[in-house]
Amino acid sequence: MLDAYAAEPGAVAVDVLLCGIGEQERLLRDGRADVALLHRPFDSASGFDTEELRTEGQVAVLPAGHPLSSRPHVLMADVTALPGLPLPRWPNVDGTYPDGPGPQVRDHTQLLQTIILGRAVAVLPESTRAYLPPDLAAVPVLDAPKVTTLIAWPPHSRSQAVAGLVRAATRL
Numbered sequence: 110m111l112d113a114y115a116a117e118p119g120a121v122a123v124d125v126l127l128c129g130i131g132e133q134e135r136l137l138r139d140g141r142a143d144v145a146l147l148h149r150p151f152d153s154a155s156g157f158d159t160e161e162l163r164t165e166g167q168v169a170v171l172p173a174g175h176p177l178s179s180r181p182h183v184l185m186a187d188v189t190a191l192p193g194l195p196l197p198r199w200p201n202v203d204g205t206y207p208d209g210p211g212p213q214v215r216d217h218t219q220l221l222q223t224i225i226l227g228r229a230v231a232v233l234p235e236s237t238r239a240y241l242p243p244d245l246a247a248v249p250v251l252d253a254p255k256v257t258t259l260i261a262w263p264p265h266s267r268s269q270a271v272a273g274l275v276r277a278a279t280r281l
Contacts, residue, residue, distance in 0.1 A: 114277035121270045129216050130199055137261060144271050148234070149257045157261040160279050165235040167253035171246050172227050178246035185232070185252050194230040197223060221245065234258075 114120050126142055134152045136142040146162075147154050169188045171178050177187060189196065195211035197220055206213045212229050214220045223229045225244050234256040238247045260278045262271050 110274075110278045110281060113281060114274045117273050117277055119269070120273060123270075123274065131202075135202070137263070140263075143266065143268060144260060144262045144274055147259045147261045149259060150254055151256070154259055154261050156264070158264045158266075159259040159261045160275055162258045162260055162278055162281070164255050164257045166255060167232050167250050168235055168238060168247035169250050170221075170224055170231045170233055170237065170241065171248065172224060173244045173246045175246065177248060180248055182249040182251050185250055188230055188232060188250060191230055194227070197229045197231055 111123055111125070114123065126136060128136060131152065133142070133145040133147055134154075137145040137147075137157065147157075147159070169177065169183055171194070175194075177183055177191070195209070197214040198206045198209050198211045199214060200206055212223050214223060214229075220229070220231055221242065224231060225242070232250055232253050233247075235247075235249070241247060260275055262275065
């Protein structure tokens with residue numbers, strides 16, 4: 110997307126702000142970002158202008174060699190019933206963690222290491238497969254909600270750069 114935008118006439122340099130899971134919406138709402146990639150159903154796009162970029166299924170990410178890793182697909186009930194492999198707990202907006210048995214995680218690296226160690230399982234978008242190390246396996250979860258990636262920006266924005274980035278993103 111960034112390369113496609115950079116090739117546009119009049120494109121300006123884009124400063125990329127890397128952030129953790131769930132931080133994109135807050136950065137856009139408080140004005141630290143002019144545009145963001147959000148993921149429904151996890152992020153709220155309420156109050157933003159948006160364009161849908163892609164919709165995909167989800168996969169269960171498990172330690173390689175786990176008995177479920179050889180299945181062609183699983184259901185959410187299979188994933189949530191795994192003894193000793195709870196779903197992770199992500200921080201709330203205020204930094205506290207919800208109650209529950211899963212390990213507390215803050216970022217993807219921590220999440221993947223926790224799964225490799227056999228301490229958790231995660232349900233993540235299908236595109237995650239491309240970034241998994243060989244000691245993890247991904248199995249489609251048939252009844253997990255679809256994830257839609259959106260490009261979002263404040264409705265009051267009149268930035269030509271934002272408009273150009275949105276156009277470039279929607280052509281991909």
